[in-house]
Amino acid sequence: MRFLRVDMNGLKAVVEEVPEKYRQLAGRGLTSRLVCDEVPATAHPLGPKAKLFIAPGAVAGTSAPSSARVSVGGKSPLTWGIKEANAGTPVAQYLARLGLKAIIIEGEPKEPGKYWTLVVTKDGAEFVPADEQTGKGLYEVYRGLKERHPTAGFIACGPAAEARMAMAGVCFSDTDGRPSRYSGRGGLGAVMAAKGLKLIVVDPAGTSPVVATNQELFKAGQAKLVEAILTHGVTKPGGTLNTYGTAALINALNEAGGLPTRNFSSGRFEGAAKISGERMAEIVKERGGVGMMGQGCHPGCTIRCSNIYPKPDGTELVSCIEYESDWALGANCGIDDLDAIAEMIWHCNDLGIDTIECGVTIGVAMEAGLKKFGDAAGALALIDEIRKNTALGRILGQGAAFTGRAFGVVRVPTVKGQGMPAYEPRAVKGIGVTYITSPMGADHTAGYTIAPEILAVGGKADPLSPAGKADLSGAFQDTTAFIDMSGYCLFIAFPILDIASGFEGMVETVNAVLGTSFAAGDVAKFGGEIVKWERQFNRAAGMTAAHDRPPEFMRYEKCPPHNQVYDVTDEDLDRIAGV
Numbered sequence: 001m002r003f004l005r006v007d008m009n010g011l012k013a014v015v016e017e018v019p020e021k022y023r024q025l026a027g028r029g030l031t032s033r034l035v036c037d038e039v040p041a042t043a044h045p046l047g048p049k050a051k052l053f054i055a056p057g058a059v060a061g062t063s064a065p066s067s068a069r070v071s072v073g074g075k076s077p078l079t080w081g082i083k084e085a086n087a088g089t090p091v092a093q094y095l096a097r098l099g100l101k102a103i104i105i106e107g108e109p110k111e112p113g114k115y116w117t118l119v120v121t122k123d124g125a126e127f128v129p130a131d132e133q134t135g136k137g138l139y140e141v142y143r144g145l146k147e148r149h150p151t152a153g154f155i156a157c158g159p160a161a162e163a164r165m166a167m168a169g170v171c172f173s174d175t176d177g178r179p180s181r182y183s184g185r186g187g188l189g190a191v192m193a194a195k196g197l198k199l200i201v202v203d204p205a206g207t208s209p210v211v212a213t214n215q216e217l218f219k220a221g222q223a224k225l226v227e228a229i230l231t232h233g234v235t236k237p238g239g240t241l242n243t244y245g246t247a248a249l250i251n252a253l254n255e256a257g258g259l260p261t262r263n264f265s266s267g268r269f270e271g272a273a274k275i276s277g278e279r280m281a282e283i284v285k286e287r288g289g290v291g292m293m294g295q296g297c298h299p300g301c302t303i304r305c306s307n308i309y310p311k312p313d314g315t316e317l318v319s320c321i322e323y324e325s326d327w328a329l330g331a332n333c334g335i336d337d338l339d340a341i342a343e344m345i346w347h348c349n350d351l352g353i354d355t356i357e358c359g360v361t362i363g364v365a366m367e368a369g370l371k372k373f374g375d376a377a378g379a380l381a382l383i384d385e386i387r388k389n390t391a392l393g394r395i396l397g398q399g400a401a402f403t404g405r406a407f408g409v410v411r412v413p414t415v416k417g418q419g420m421p422a423y424e425p426r427a428v429k430g431i432g433v434t435y436i437t438s439p440m441g442a443d444h445t446a447g448y449t450i451a452p453e454i455l456a457v458g459g460k461a462d463p464l465s466p467a468g469k470a471d472l473s474g475a476f477q478d479t480t481a482f483i484d485m486s487g488y489c490l491f492i493a494f495p496i497l498d499i500a501s502g503f504e505g506m507v508e509t510v511n512a513v514l515g516t517s518f519a520a521g522d523v524a525k526f527g528g529e530i531v532k533w534e535r536q537f538n539r540a541a542g543m544t545a546a547h548d549r550p551p552e553f554m555r556y557e558k559c560p561p562h563n564q565v566y567d568v569t570d571e572d573l574d575r576i577a578g579v
């Protein structure tokens with residue numbers, strides 16, 4: 001395995017041997033270590049010393065199930081701290097097949113406003129001007145690329161990134177070549193654009209799937225993990241995720257009073273049933289055509305939580321609608337129209353922006369009175385401001401925290417400048433600890449305590465009680481950092497939390513590929529090391545304990561229907577977030 005180091009100043013791409021200290025790292029473990037080692041903590045995220053790292057997870061490219069995860073790392077222009085955001089995409093498999101442990105993008109481009117495409121094949125890498133793709137929406141860009149490079153996958157930043165917007169993500173192609181799989185959070189698309197890099201074409205033609213160094217161990221681990229995935233109610237064929245997608249959580253969270261509604265002013269949305277995964281599955285069936293539930297985001301996913309949402313005539317509207325996007329552009333904006341939500345997701349994909357940050361920002365803009373809650377046409381008009389790059393669009397494009405400041409909004413649901421995802425922290429206290437103490441800013445994936453708090457997976461915890469939630473979140477954050485290194489989709493957490501042999505299988509496959517000897521008990525310990533590196537970077541970047549706090553309004557404003565404030569103590573938060 002090698003590094004591909006890309007110098008955007010000299011337009012050179014050089015293959016390097018991987019130094020010994022990085023050999024047993026991958027995915028988030030590798031990107032976060034590289035950020036700590038190669039990016040000055042006080043560097044401007046869009047400046048000459050910033051870098052972008054793209055690293056497939058440890059088992060990506062093998063035959064392990066649901067394992068095509070790729071991490072993107074850098075310093076975030078949204079939080080100004082360390083960032084890792086990962087996506088499920090065939091590109092992760094292609095990078096691994098090409099023997100690339102990471103792509104490192106660095107250097108200040110010589111010509112501001114000029115963009116390049118990097119074409120990576122088994123024979124090397126070359127630069128091609130991206131004039132044709134510059135300024136265009138990603139659907140058009142990806143369509144043209146697929147025609148020219150039929151065996152390749154694509155990594156790109158969209159028009160919002162070209163405008164240096166802090167809600168711009170890094171976009172990966174899905175199995176059909178759509179621009180729909182995102183390392184969305186934290187504005188890393190803007191970092192890519194600031195390097196003058198518009199596109200990376202990753203063509204694995206002439207390569208073979210990755211074979212683990214220890215095949216016997218790999219096969220044994222793989223069998224245990226597959227068995228766990230195929231058995232567990234959430235992940236099995238015909239199970240919750242496969243049948244209703246992640247949007248099955250809409251009804252579950254609404255029932256629990258934890259579905260943030262109208263800019264986090266309630267935990268219940270009267271229109272929840274209309275935008276639920278169950279309703280989506282009905283619409284897909286009614287409309288027929290290309291619509292489908294149970295789609296995989298890459299070949300080899302055994303869970304398949306994705307979907308294609310059709311227009312009334314059966315042609316494709318968007319792929320896919322997942323829970324976070326559905327909530328952010330739906331309940332959080334008071335919108336109960338799935339077609340309108342699907343259209344907004346399409347625009348986000350086309351512009352290359354994070355649907356969560358976009359929805360949270362529109363919620364704040366609605367709170368400021370720019371549009372009314374529930375006004376779907378108004379929400380689409382705000383997205384159009386971003387597309388047109390107007391003065392208002394540029395404010396919105398910088399995210400919820402910036403928009404809140406621009407319009408003097410007090411109720412701004414962000415931590416470290418990043419918009420909160422789809423779980424109301426006053427109704428689900430453990431996920432609140434994750435939002436508040438994660439080095440990534442408000443990020444549910446950093447420690448998904450929803451599993452025991454709402455879904456009764458991996459034990460049971462009372463969502464409304466603050467007791468023990470700091471430790472629960474701390475343990476989840478550490479374990480998650482390891483899973484983010486492994487290359488597995490985070491949804492394997494459901495079966496492996498409940499089925500011990502599945503957990504063992506996950507660890508064994510990682511050991512078989514990386515040559516490590518982790519025991520099951522080492523997972524949280526090693527993941528905790530990764531989180532520690534990330535916290536150290538943030539401290540060096542100037543973050544203090546004051547950044548590990550909830551938005552003030554959540555401390556004093558009671559959230560219906562439970563009428564609770566956020567009451568995990570500062571002492572508990574500091575214990576988890578301390579370096």
Ligand code: SF4
Nearest residue numbers: 088297301303305489
């Ligand atoms: S479970 Fe869903 S997100 Fe995870 S790898 Fe499969 S399709 Fe992708």
